[in-house]
Amino acid sequence: xxxxxxxxxxxxxxxxxxxxxxxxxxxxxxxxxxxxxxxxxxxxxxxxxxxxxxxxxxxxxxxxxxxxxxxxxxxxxxxxxxxxxxxxxxxxxxxxxxxxxxxxxxxxxxxxxxxxxxxxxxxxxxxxxxxxxxxxxx
Amino acid sequence: xxxxxxxxxxxxxxxxxxxxxxxxxxxxxxxxxxxxxxxxxxxxxxxxxxxxxxxxxxxxxxxxxxxxxxxxxxxxxxxxxxxxxxxxxxxxxxxxxxxxxxxxxxxxxxxxxxxxxxxxxxxxxxxxxxxxxxxxxxxxxxxxxxxxxxxxxxxxxxxxxxxxxxxxxxxxxxxxxxxxxxxxxxxxxxxxxxxxxxxxxxxxx
Numbered sequence: 001x002x003x004x005x006x007x008x009x010x011x012x013x014x015x016x017x018x019x020x021x022x023x024x025x026x027x028x029x030x031x032x033x034x035x036x037x038x039x040x041x042x043x044x045x046x047x048x049x050x051x052x053x054x055x056x057x058x059x060x061x062x063x064x065x066x067x068x069x070x071x072x073x074x075x076x077x078x079x080x081x082x083x084x085x086x087x088x089x090x091x092x093x094x095x096x097x098x099x100x101x102x103x104x105x106x107x108x109x110x111x112x113x114x115x116x117x118x119x120x121x122x123x124x125x126x127x128x129x130x131x132x133x134x135x136x137x138x
Numbered sequence: 139x140x141x142x143x144x145x146x147x148x149x150x151x152x153x154x155x156x157x158x159x160x161x162x163x164x165x166x167x168x169x170x171x172x173x174x175x176x177x178x179x180x181x182x183x184x185x186x187x188x189x190x191x192x193x194x195x196x197x198x199x200x201x202x203x204x205x206x207x208x209x210x211x212x213x214x215x216x217x218x219x220x221x222x223x224x225x226x227x228x229x230x231x232x233x234x235x236x237x238x239x240x241x242x243x244x245x246x247x248x249x250x251x252x253x254x255x256x257x258x259x260x261x262x263x264x265x266x267x268x269x270x271x272x273x274x275x276x277x278x279x280x281x282x283x284x285x286x287x288x289x290x291x292x293x294x295x296x297x298x299x300x301x302x303x304x305x306x307x308x309x310x311x312x313x314x315x316x317x318x319x320x321x322x323x324x325x326x327x328x329x330x331x332x333x334x335x336x337x338x339x340x341x342x343x
Contacts, residue, residue: 008329011285015332019286036207
């Protein structure tokens with residue numbers, strides 16, 4: 001039967017011989033410098049470029065939709081304001097096209113399909129694939 | 139207990155004195171010189187600490203590189219409250235523990251040993267290191283990978299670091315931010331547990 005001291009001696013020798021980690025040299029330093037250069041390159045160029053491009057694009061769209069929204073709201077305010085307070089009867093006769101129920105049904109069906117398609121595409125835009133595709137075009 | 143060659147325990151001021159040139163370079167804003175100095179002095183220690191936590195040579199090297207990249211990025215914010223080495227070891231521990239958590243890597247040590255045997259890498263709990271020994275001596279050794287795999291933390295980390303760091307409890311304490319007394323106690327208990335496991339394995343075989 002192996003005694004305790006013998007086990008501890010053998011264990012110590014085993015640990016000494018078997019516990020070892022890779023030795024690092026100049027190649028390690030070179031790899032670190034390369035990673036730093038890559039990180040700095042990445043931080044400087046594409047991220048900043050795409051972020052500012054995305055920001056300017058969304059700001060432009062925001063401005064256009066705001067202008068449209070404010071214009072429509074202003075027109076409605078003027079129209080109802082005049083009607084309610086000035087006593088001026090503003091009548092707008094818009095030519096309403098005559099659509100048969102069958103055509104209406106077809107138009108509705110096509111519209112529903114169109115809306116569904118747009119919704120699906122809109123959803124896909126936020127998937128990883130969609131983001132990649134968007135990044136190609138922006 | 140044989141705890142090998144003893145170096146004086148590095149107090150924060152001693153460690154700061156040791157890195158005074160790097161601190162001077164940092165105050166000049168020479169980040170390049172500081173990182174070069176840090177890598178020259180601490181790359182192997184960072185690797186050892188990473189290896190004791192992750193137990194995977196490739197991942198440990200990758201994380202050690204990440205540590206120095208993080209250090210490069212954080213150097214301008216270094217406030218000098220701790221020594222550079224303590225600061226670097228803290229980054230190492232946090233980086234490795236995050237990596238360990240993220241990848242949920244609890245791969246048994248024997249897998250590394252087998253992988254090392256497969257690709258001939260002698261540095262993974264290297265059987266290759268025992269190559270100079272005779273076949274008789276080698277067979278008299280325990281399978282350390284298997285035994286360490288059964289040893290719970292924090293004993294395992296302390297035992298691995300102790301043998302990686304030339305059996306210096308002070309160095310292990312510095313790397314793990316632990317008092318030397320705690321390291322000695324953990325090492326003592328860890329080795330007792332390992333010996334018990336080794337005895338059990340002998341009884342079974």
